[in-house]
Amino acid sequence: MFILVNLKAYPCDPIEVATAARDVAEESGVRIAVSPQAADISRVADTGVETWAQHVDPNGHGSHTGSTLAEAVAEAGAVGTLINHSEKRLKLADIDGSVQAAERADLETCVCANNPAQIGAVSALGPDSVAVEPPELIGGDVSVATADPGIVTDAVDAAANVDDDVDVYCGAGISTGDDVVTAEELGASGILLASGVAKADDPRAALEDLVSGL
Ligand SMILES: O=C[C@H](O)COP(=O)(O)O
Numbered sequence: 728m729f730i731l732v733n734l735k736a737y738p739c740d741p742i743e744v745a746t747a748a749r750d751v752a753e754e755s756g757v758r759i760a761v762s763p764q765a766a767d768i769s770r771v772a773d774t775g776v777e778t779w780a781q782h783v784d785p786n787g788h789g790s791h792t793g794s795t796l797a798e799a800v801a802e803a804g805a806v807g808t809l810i811n812h813s814e815k816r817l818k819l820a821d822i823d824g825s826v827q828a829a830e831r832a833d834l835e836t837c838v839c840a841n842n843p844a845q846i847g848a849v850s851a852l853g854p855d856s857v858a859v860e861p862p863e864l865i866g867g868d869v870s871v872a873t874a875d876p877g878i879v880t881d882a883v884d885a886a887a888n889v890d891d892d893v894d895v896y897c898g899a900g901i902s903t904g905d906d907v908v909t910a911e912e913l914g915a916s917g918i919l920l921a922s923g924v925a926k927a928d929d930p931r932a933a934l935e936d937l938v939s940g941l
Contacts, residue, residue, distance in 0.1 A: 728907060728941055729917030730934075731837065731858075731896065733762045733781060733809065737925040741767045742774060744924060747931035749776035755938040762809060765795055772804025780808035782815045783834070785824025797825075797832035807835035809919075811849065813862050823852050837896065837919070843881035846895070850886040856894035857886055858919045864899035866922050870906035871899040876913050883914035904939035911941075 732748060734741055741763040752759040760777035772778040780800040788796065800808060810825045811817045817825065822838060829836045836854040840846045846857050859882035864871050872879055879897045886893045897915045901907065902923030910918050920937075927933035 728757065728911050728915075729894075729896065730757060730759045730907070730937055731762060731779065731809075731917060731919045732759065732924045732934075733812070733919060733921040734764065734767075734925045735781070735814070735921050736764060737921070739925045739930070741771050744930045745771045745774040745776040745778075747934055748924075749774050751931065751934040751938060752776070755935075755941070757938040757941050759934065759938075760807065765800060765803075768800055768803040768805050777807075778805050779837075780805045780834070781812065782810065783808045783825050783829050783832075785821050785828050787828065787831075797828040797834055801832040801834055805834060807837065807855075809858075810836055810838045810854070812839045813841065813860050813865055819848070822849060826852050826854050839898075839919070840882075843878060843885040846882040847885035847889050850889040850893045853890070854893060856896055856917065857882070858896040858898050858917075860898040860919065862899075867900045868902065870901045870903075870909065871897050872901065872906055872909040872913055872915075874900065876909075879910060879913040879915055902933070902937075904936045904941075907937050908940040 762779040783797040784794040838849040838854040896917035898919030
């Protein structure tokens with residue numbers, strides 16, 4: 728299982744989380760990555776933790792004020808990027824463009840979607856992975872794997888029907904090792920989570936719990 732920790736714009740210490748994630752990954756052998764604010768990518772990557780961007784724009788270099796370049800986040804140390812997160816929705820053409828921009832910069836891609844139908848659609852764009860997240864469960868304390876297990880199994884089927892090579896992650900409300908094991912049993916090969924670590928009093932303990940059943 729891959730554990731991708733999105734720090735969103737939470738007021739946590741990205742270096743504290745990154746250092747804990749690096750150590751827990753090393754100790755457990757579980758792949759863990761941290762996705763900080765773009766401005767923090769460089770110093771998070773310097774900790775040695777696998778580092779992802781939260782978003783990249785479809786454009787390359789040029790007259791694009793305010794854009795987040797795939798090339799720039801890769802240069803800063805990111806090795807992957809989220810695209811079309813529920814809190815950073817894009818038009819279909821821009822999702823396609825962002826996947827292509829990320830691939831040009833050698834970034835691994837994870838395209839987020841609300842439901843299995845959207846998972847099927849974005850799987851056709853050729854990302855490395857997709858993540859299904861029901862918006863109403865994001866930031867809550869009930870895991871998608873418990874509240875709506877069918878959405879995970881249907882997302883796995885939807886992606887496989889389009890492209891067997893696309894990994895399927897799930898997210899929303901995941902905070903415990905039991906949640907991770909349940910997601911794995913439903914066919915997910917990774918989880919995307921945020922508040923369970925970024926808002927935890929002890930991020931290291933939260934990460935240790937997440938990997939405890941793997
Ligand atoms: O990117 C992470 C997801 O939106 C899940 O957020 P959450 O773990 O706070 O529910």
